[in-house]
Amino acid sequence: MTFNPLQEKGTPLDRQLRSWHEIVRRPFNKKDVDCYTRTRQIFMNGIEVEAWNFKHHFARVFDDNDVKAILSQIRRIEDMQQTTVNWLGPEDQTVLETTLGYEQVAVDLTAWLSQNEPDSYVKETFDFGLLEDFDHLYRYSQWAYITHGINPNDILQGQTDVILARPTQNHHNDNALRLRHHYDKATATPQTKVNILTLLSAEQQTHNYYAEHGFMYGNEGLRETYAEIKDVEEEHVSMYESLIDPTETLFEKLLIHEFTEVCNYYTCMEDEPDTRIKSIWEEFLSYELEHLKIAADLLKKYEKREPEEIIGNKIILPSRFKSQKEYVTKVLKKETGKRLGCNMDYSTVDKLPEDWSSYKVQDSVNAEGSPSERVVKLMGTLEGCDIVLADDALKRQEVTLLEKAYQTKSMAPDTVTPEELVNLRKFDLFEELD
Numbered sequence: 001m002t003f004n005p006l007q008e009k010g011t012p013l014d015r016q017l018r019s020w021h022e023i024v025r026r027p028f029n030k031k032d033v034d035c036y037t038r039t040r041q042i043f044m045n046g047i048e049v050e051a052w053n054f055k056h057h058f059a060r061v062f063d064d065n066d067v068k069a070i071l072s073q074i075r076r077i078e079d080m081q082q083t084t085v086n087w088l089g090p091e092d093q094t095v096l097e098t099t100l101g102y103e104q105v106a107v108d109l110t111a112w113l114s115q116n117e118p119d120s121y122v123k124e125t126f127d128f129g130l131l132e133d134f135d136h137l138y139r140y141s142q143w144a145y146i147t148h149g150i151n152p153n154d155i156l157q158g159q160t161d162v163i164l165a166r167p168t169q170n171h172h173n174d175n176a177l178r179l180r181h182h183y184d185k186a187t188a189t190p191q192t193k194v195n196i197l198t199l200l201s202a203e204q205q206t207h208n209y210y211a212e213h214g215f216m217y218g219n220e221g222l223r224e225t226y227a228e229i230k231d232v233e234e235e236h237v238s239m240y241e242s243l244i245d246p247t248e249t250l251f252e253k254l255l256i257h258e259f260t261e262v263c264n265y266y267t268c269m270e271d272e273p274d275t276r277i278k279s280i281w282e283e284f285l286s287y288e289l290e291h292l293k294i295a296a297d298l299l300k301k302y303e304k305r306e307p308e309e310i311i312g313n314k315i316i317l318p319s320r321f322k323s324q325k326e327y328v329t330k331v332l333k334k335e336t337g338k339r340l341g342c343n344m345d346y347s348t349v350d351k352l353p354e355d356w357s358s359y360k361v362q363d364s365v366n367a368e369g370s371p372s373e374r375v376v377k378l379m380g381t382l383e384g385c386d387i388v389l390a391d392d393a394l395k396r397q398e399v400t401l402l403e404k405a406y407q408t409k410s411m412a413p414d415t416v417t418p419e420e421l422v423n424l425r426k427f428d429l430f431e432e433l434d
């Protein structure tokens, strides 16, 4: 690949200030948008939030007014980019529909990153998180059906399976166990650095979305499910950020942030079928090339270092969205019983010591049960089955085996075909619960 981001010319910073009309673009239509256009939109919003927030952190701990001035100038552009990207979401896309989009991002992005991650320990961590977000998608799909009567495939478009994975009630850990060994900044590849920051940004924004929207439903069980899964996303942020070498300097981190934005806009631009939205990715790639150049110049000026030592000289493709059913099924078959080990490693559920420190956390938070389990039982009561949207009978069989193994439910698992879902009535939950 010949594209060297450090050699490409971007849009000058003074031309990155746009009018409000240019900042706010027309939203996509939730009924005909490609599901991976929606995931790119959800995901790039997270990338921009991190780009903006990091520059605030930098300015708060670095006492130099010249640096603060340039940081604030770029930061404002990041913030305006965030507006453009996030405002592409349509007003009639419900919080739960958007939530399914967020978990589709988590599953299909993590699967892509994992298959393109050169560091085996980092890859193992990606796979571990993958099965947790995959289970969130299954839990939220039950709620989307109960609350709005929707077929989760209206959002997922058959690209991502909905299936039980490592049960969410088992995702709650002792915080110390979530911490991982960090990479060594001197030896880690640019790919590893970009992959981690990419996933971290997505997970952090998922947490923030649940934090800002989980209260917007009246149903207590759903409110509690958002609280529960939001807390798992907090664990995911802690886990992925702990993989980053904390001794990287602020200028080094700034460079990696801008490089991560460049790489992700580049991938979005290459993959986007919607020409109107593609032109936004193209425009913003050009903005980011300029940010990258500024970050590279700051590194040279303040640390007398060359950017190539840190990020290399070629583009990386960290966020290629495509169906990952096969890969996810492979991980699902092998790793559902995996748990965090006591030495920054991994263990399996049958090998955990009796005093495994996450048990204490689970006993506290699940003292009155786990809301993400309750919704599956609720579906069983209402419909006699939970929603499983998987491609083949083999996976459905797999669910049955998992169900037996974990014995977490009193109901028998079953499937609902997309056709059956089309004319489903909406439940009056309050009436059902009374």
Ligand SMILES: [Fe+2]
Residues within 6 Å of the ligand: 048, 051, 077, 078, 081, 261, 288
């Ligand atoms: Fe940006």
Ligand SMILES: [Fe+2]
Residues within 6 Å of the ligand: 103, 106, 132, 133, 134, 136, 206, 229, 233
């Ligand atoms: Fe998740």
Ligand SMILES: [Fe+2]
Residues within 6 Å of the ligand: 106, 129, 133, 203, 206, 232, 233, 236
């Ligand atoms: Fe997550």
Ligand SMILES: [Fe+2]
Residues within 6 Å of the ligand: 051, 078, 258, 261, 287, 288, 291
């Ligand atoms: Fe940027």
